[in-house]
Amino acid sequence: MSLRLTGITLTYPDGDARLTALDRVSLEVPGGSLTAVVGPSGSGKSSLLAVAAGLVAPDAGTVTVDGADTTGMTRGELARLRRRKIGIVFQQPSLLPSLTAAEQLQAMAWIDGRSPAGARGRAMELLDAVGLAAQAGRRPHQLSGGQRQRVGLARALMNDPAVLLVDEPTSALDRERGAAVVDLIGRLTRRRGTATVLVTHDRAHLAAADRVAEVRDGRLRLLTAARRP
Numbered sequence: 554m555s556l557r558l559t560g561i562t563l564t565y566p567d568g569d570a571r572l573t574a575l576d577r578v579s580l581e582v583p584g585g586s587l588t589a590v591v592g593p594s595g596s597g598k599s600s601l602l603a604v605a606a607g608l609v610a611p612d613a614g615t616v617t618v619d620g621a622d623t624t625g626m627t628r629g630e631l632a633r634l635r636r637r638k639i640g641i642v643f644q645q646p647s648l649l650p651s652l653t654a655a656e657q658l659q660a661m662a663w664i665d666g667r668s669p670a671g672a673r674g675r676a677m678e679l680l681d682a683v684g685l686a687a688q689a690g691r692r693p694h695q696l697s698g699g700q701r702q703r704v705g706l707a708r709a710l711m712n713d714p715a716v717l718l719v720d721e722p723t724s725a726l727d728r729e730r731g732a733a734v735v736d737l738i739g740r741l742t743r744r745r746g747t748a749t750v751l752v753t754h755d756r757a758h759l760a761a762a763d764r765v766a767e768v769r770d771g772r773l774r775l776l777t778a779a780r781r782p
């Protein structure tokens with residue numbers, strides 16, 4: 554399990570010109586490791602995650618997910634790759650209001666064409682892994698912000714992804730809850746062997762990372778490896 558970005562350049566239309574959001578970015582994330590990505594607002598962090606997720610096609614460069622080169626894949630193939638191989642955690646977990654925590658996870662199996670009932674055991678196992686076994690029957694309004702974010706994390710892991718992409722997961726949380734979520738992402742990354750990229754603005758989160766990369770003006774460079782907790 555790994556994620557490899559090689560020579561990624563991404564531009565957006567900008568009037569008559571093009572704005573370079575990513576400039577020849579290369580990054581390799583081995584399975585079981587967490588790379589934190591930091592950088593100023595507008596530097597290209599979200600663009601990097603969007604390219605890694607196959608949501609945006611780069612102008613140049615290749616993305617390899619779990620050994621599969623995504624260049625030239627059709628939209629359908631990319632959608633299947635995202636469902637099966639990539640877990641994405643957004644700033645807000647956007648849970649469905651009428652579903653319980655367990656059902657939010659089971660819905661992922663249903664979207665992938667599998668039986669939600671058969672996925673019940675796996676959903677419970679993952680909720681247990683994020684410390685929410687006792688809350689499996691609760692709906693989003695009956696959960697705290699940190700608990701909702703942990704449901705979002707468990708949901709992203711439901712299809713056992715090779716790659717986990719996490720965008721500012723703690724922006725809605727206080728410091729202590731935010732640190733707990735990032736710490737949990739680090740532990741699940743190692744236990745499940747996912748190649749994890751975590752975009753964060755909070756330097757306190759870097760302690761959970763194996764490596765830290767900084768994006769500035771679309772260029773990425775690796776900073777000194779952070780201390781392991």
Ligand SMILES: Nc1ncnc2c1ncn2[C@@H]1O[C@H](COP(=O)(O)OP(=O)(O)OP(=O)(O)O)[C@@H](O)[C@H]1O
Nearest residue numbers: 565566572574592593594595596597598599600601
């Ligand atoms: N769809 C788009 N069309 C045109 N320009 C865009 C688009 N999306 C992003 N940009 C520009 O690309 C650059 C990189 O944006 P990106 O969202 O990747 O930065 P970021 O580091 O994630 O910022 P933030 O920390 O504020 O979320 C910025 O200059 C932004 O204005």
